[in-house]
Amino acid sequence: MDQTPNSAQTKVEDIKLSSNHLRGDIEKELNDGSDRFSEDTIQLIKFHGFYQQKNRDRTKDENGEDIEKIHTMMLRGRIPGGRLTADQYLGWDRLADTYGDGSFRLTTRQSIQLHSIKKGDIKPVIQEIHKIDLSSIGACGDVVRNVTQALNPSGDPKLAQLDEISQRLSDHFKFTSRAYFEIWLDGERIDSEEEDKIYGSAYLPRKFKIGVTCAGTNHIDLYTNDLGFAATYDTQDRIDGFFLFAGGGLGMTHNKPATYPRVADHFGWIPLDQLIPFSEAVVSVHREYGDRTNRKHARLKYVIAEKGQEWFRSEVEKKTGVKFESRELPPWKTESFLGWKEALDGTYSLGLHTLAGRIKDSEGKPLKTTLANLVSQYRPDIQLTPDQDLILLKIAKENKDEIERILTEKNLFTKSLPGIYHRALACPALPTCGLALTESERVFPELLKDINAHLEELNLRDRAPVIRMTGCPNGCARPYTAEIGIVGQQSGEKYSIFLGGSPEGERIGFLFLTKQPIGDIPIVLGKVFQLWKQDQDKLSLGDFVKKIGVDRLKELLEL
Ligand code: SRM
Ligand code: SF4
Numbered sequence: 001m002d003q004t005p006n007s008a009q010t011k012v013e014d015i016k017l018s019s020n021h022l023r024g025d026i027e028k029e030l031n032d033g034s035d036r037f038s039e040d041t042i043q044l045i046k047f048h049g050f051y052q053q054k055n056r057d058r059t060k061d062e063n064g065e066d067i068e069k070i071h072t073m074m075l076r077g078r079i080p081g082g083r084l085t086a087d088q089y090l091g092w093d094r095l096a097d098t099y100g101d102g103s104f105r106l107t108t109r110q111s112i113q114l115h116s117i118k119k120g121d122i123k124p125v126i127q128e129i130h131k132i133d134l135s136s137i138g139a140c141g142d143v144v145r146n147v148t149q150a151l152n153p154s155g156d157p158k159l160a161q162l163d164e165i166s167q168r169l170s171d172h173f174k175f176t177s178r179a180y181f182e183i184w185l186d187g188e189r190i191d192s193e194e195e196d197k198i199y200g201s202a203y204l205p206r207k208f209k210i211g212v213t214c215a216g217t218n219h220i221d222l223y224t225n226d227l228g229f230a231a232t233y234d235t236q237d238r239i240d241g242f243f244l245f246a247g248g249g250l251g252m253t254h255n256k257p258a259t260y261p262r263v264a265d266h267f268g269w270i271p272l273d274q275l276i277p278f279s280e281a282v283v284s285v286h287r288e289y290g291d292r293t294n295r296k297h298a299r300l301k302y303v304i305a306e307k308g309q310e311w312f313r314s315e316v317e318k319k320t321g322v323k324f325e326s327r328e329l330p331p332w333k334t335e336s337f338l339g340w341k342e343a344l345d346g347t348y349s350l351g352l353h354t355l356a357g358r359i360k361d362s363e364g365k366p367l368k369t370t371l372a373n374l375v376s377q378y379r380p381d382i383q384l385t386p387d388q389d390l391i392l393l394k395i396a397k398e399n400k401d402e403i404e405r406i407l408t409e410k411n412l413f414t415k416s417l418p419g420i421y422h423r424a425l426a427c428p429a430l431p432t433c434g435l436a437l438t439e440s441e442r443v444f445p446e447l448l449k450d451i452n453a454h455l456e457e458l459n460l461r462d463r464a465p466v467i468r469m470t471g472c473p474n475g476c477a478r479p480y481t482a483e484i485g486i487v488g489q490q491s492g493e494k495y496s497i498f499l500g501g502s503p504e505g506e507r508i509g510f511l512f513l514t515k516q517p518i519g520d521i522p523i524v525l526g527k528v529f530q531l532w533k534q535d536q537d538k539l540s541l542g543d544f545v546k547k548i549g550v551d552r553l554k555e556l557l558e559l
Contacts (some may be wrong), residue, residue, distance in 0.1 A: 001200035008293045011210050015043045016142065016202050016412060021177035021193050022047045030183070035119055036071040047203070048134020048180055050075040051114070054400075056430040073117040074432060075125060076139040078206070080161060080170035081149030081212075082110025082384030086375050090380050091132035093372045094324035099125050103360030103368065108425060108477055109146045110384040111139065115432050126184040142204040144173035144283065146208045150213035150218040151383055153351055153391050155343035159214060161239050162231065164265065164277065166212050172195045172276055173210070173283065175199055188232040198283065205290030206298035208283060209234030213388075215243055220386050221478050221505045222249045223263035227282050230329070232269065241271040243329055246282050246312065247304035248477030253296065254489055254514075256494065261480040261508050262301040265309050268314070268324030276316045281319035285312065333426045337391055339415065340400065348395045350403065353417055355448075356426040357388030368408045374403060387423055388477075419464030420452045425478065429471025429488065436471035440494060443518060444469055445450060447486075454526035458533050465541035466503055469495075481544035486521060493518040499528070500545035509542070513559065527557050534541070 006013075015024070022247075024044040028038050042052050054069040061067045077092070092112050101116035111187040117125055139146060141153060149166040152159040176196045181187030195201045208227070211220040215230040227247035248264030270278050286300040289307070304312045319321050319550075337351040345523040354367065361368045375382070378399050382393040395403060407413035422454055427433070429440035448467070455461050465483035470476055472488045479485030482505075485498035494515040501509035516524065531553070532544045545553060 001195065006292075010295055012043050012295065016521075017042050019044055020179075021195070021201070022175070022179040023177075026179075028184050029154055030119070031121070037119070043167070045073075047138060048140035048184065049078065049126075049139035050117075051140060052119075052312060053432050053434060055431050056434075057163060058435070059207070062185055065274075067431060071119065071123055073119060074113055074114070075117055075122065075136055076107065076146075076375045077112045077129065078135050078137055078139045078146055078170065079111045079248070079384065081166040082382075082386075082390075083149075083163065084382040084384065086381070086472055087232040088132045088134060089375050090372060091128060091134075093375075094366065095125055095128055096368070105428065106214040106354060106357035106359065106384050106388045106390060107146075108357075108386055108388055108427075109384055110148050112384070113428075117427075121394035123184055126180075130185055135180070138173075138175055140207075141204055142208075142209045142412075143167075143175055143199060144210055144312075146170075147173075148209075148211040148225070148386055150217050151219045151337045151351075151385055152390060153337045153341045153343070153349040153383075155345055155347070155349075157238075157344070158231075158233055158237050159217075162214065164213050165229070165231070165239070168276070169210055169212065169279060173198060175203070176537045178247055181399045198280065198287075200287065202292070204283070204293045205286050206285055206286075206295060208300065209249075212242075212280070216333055218334045218339065218504050221481055222248075223505055223507075224250055224475075224478050224481055226266060226286065227279060228264055229275070232327075232413045241269055242275065243269050243326065243327070244278060244282075245431075247301045249299045250478060250480050251296075251299070251550060252473045254473050255509065256296075259296055262506055263481065263506065264301075265304065266329060267309070267313055269327040270322065270324060274320060275321055277322070278316065281316045284319060287314050298446045303400065313318070316412075332506065334504060336422060337385060338389070340404075343394070345394075346397065347393075348397060348400050349399075350392045350413075351385070352391060352392065352407070352413065353389050353421055355421065355424065355442055356428075358441065361461065365411050367410075367412055370406065370412055374406065378403065388425055389405075415555050418452050418456070418461055420448055420455060420461075420467060422464070422468045423482075424448055425468040425482075427470045427476040431472060435474060436488060437491060438471045438493050438518075440469050440488060442479070443493070447518065447521065450522035451525055454522060454529050457526075458529050460529060463540070466501070466505075478505075482507045482509065483540060483545075484525065485509050489515055495521065495523070499535070499550060500542050502542045502546075506551045507546075510545070512545075512550045512553070524557070524559070528553065531556055 076218045099121045100114040105113045147166045147170045209225045211225040212229045231240040234240040245264035250261040252259040291297045426441045426444035429436035466481040466484040467484040469486040487496045498509035501510045
């Protein structure tokens with residue numbers, strides 16, 4: 001693979017190429033006694049699954065003097081489809097106490113993040129994760145990230161076949177460098193290594209995301225992925241192929257129209273045996289044509305948007321030697337996974353809403369301890385969800401009432417959760433995210449409470465829209481495909497509001513207002529809800545906004 005350095009390329013490209021297959025100086029710097037890695041090494045540790053961060057809250061000591069920021073690490077797991085055993089869940093839970101800040105976080109890609117790990121503790125953390133048969137390999141960095149997968153609360157055998165599919169994709173795109181095993185797991189050292197057959201020595205120009213689901217069900221927000229597969233089934237209910245989608249991605253920069261969120265295009269149907277060849281072809285189009293001179297423009301979505309769908313289709317067909325088949329895509333109709341569901345084998349599952357995925361104990365809500373106790377005692381399998389929630393699976397009927405009693409008593413479960421909470425997401429933002437312009441996760445509960453008050457007042461509780469919030473325009477909680485997206489824009493808690501995404505996530509919402517102070521957001525949304533309620537068509541909020549358009553909406557609201 002010709003991936004020689006070129007002067008126009010970004011520095012990250014040089015760092016990858018000269019890293020000796022992702023080793024760089026990681027090991028040397030790990031033992032240098034400081035709390036941080038160097039700028040170059042910061043780029044490489046991402047491939048090993050962790051980021052260097054600073055706590056952006058801590059600026060002064062008790063005497064009011066500026067304090068030097070302590071660096072800590074945030075580590076993310078590779079957990080295809082968010083599937084965990086009870087022991088694996090408990091492993092993460094323990095790590096949060098031993099090495100983290102006593103909490104962990106379920107992510108929007110069905111993974112787990114541990115924050116506040118000291119540099120010197122990264123190695124034991126990775127070793128502990130290895131002991132529970134998991135890793136953090138390629139959870140971040142310019143490679144295929146955690147593969148997401150549709151949820152299966154009722155043990156549906158059609159959906160269960162996706163376990164093998166997401167695992168196969170995840171394994172296939174795991175980088176082959178032994179660096180991870182050498183550095184973190186004291187694996188055997190080898191003198192020379194062949195370059196990665198999929199990634200080459202420069203890896204991808206940027207991150208790459210894959211999600212798998214079955215046609216008609218969109219828990220994974222399929223259209224936001226670089227590559228998405230929606231399975232179809234033969235007459236015996238066995239997967240026989242996939243609709244293939246490519247070119248989704250959400251990152252943008254405010255006021256820079258050259259950057260934009262984009263939903264993936266549907267390219268047609270491929271048979272089951274073409275899953276890996278087509279995946280490789282799409283990844284290699286990204287590798288070959290992605291812009292290595294500008295990381296803000298390096299995602300596959302820009303290649304497809306600029307070179308065109310027909311160019312992309314023919315490029316992929318040339319690489320695979322197989323043509324996409326044209327088939328009609330069935331409509332999306334995604335069922336909620338929250339609450340109790342009876343599974344086909346007579347056991348039960350419980351979909352539990354967590355609000356922004358933070359698993360911690362807080363006053364009056366001992367979520368972390370209660371979950372750990374329940375998982376230890378009843379040993380459910382677990383599936384993490386792309387909505388930052390979790391599903392406890394395979395609960396025996398006789399334990400159902402007791403589990404519900406415990407969770408209800410601890411204020412962790414209610415059968416009457418208002419609709420606005422069901423699919424609400426918020427990214428971590430401050431204080432850990434170095435890119436945050438505003439708060440998100442920490443202000444979200446209060447904001448949702450105020451927004452919900454308007455819905456309740458207007459009797460719209462059962463028609464509540466999908467709402468998501470982020471602390472910057474990168475889109476980690478996928479605000480642009482939500483019906484309401486609130487996106488951090490400026491310090492001082494000023495946000496852009498996007499409206500008009502669809503409940504099933506097939507389109508990008510429209511920019512409605514900019515630089516809105518957080519306190520004004522519920523008020524303005526309350527006014528939007530009033531207009532929506534008067535509409536005779538009884539559409540979802542997103543479809544209503546699309547129908548009348550944001551400009552007309554602003555006119556009607558005199559904004
Ligand atoms: Fe993200 C960067 C958190 C899903 C788009 N994302 C970051 C970083 C690592 C900040 C950084 O680079 O320093 C954030 C760490 C914050 C912290 O303190 O924990 C971060 N992203 C997250 C998570 C944890 C948000 C969450 O609420 O769960 C999600 C982890 C997913 C996982 O397990 O792998 C997460 N990020 C996403 C998604 C949603 C998705 O993939 O479904 C997106 C939008 C889809 C996409 O990729 O386009 C997303 N994250 C970004 C971007 C913008 C990329 C771009 O194309 O411009 C960045 C910035 C970057 O990469 O430079 C980013
Ligand atoms: Fe950080 Fe922005 Fe992602 Fe939120 S959306 S986690 S603020 S990068």
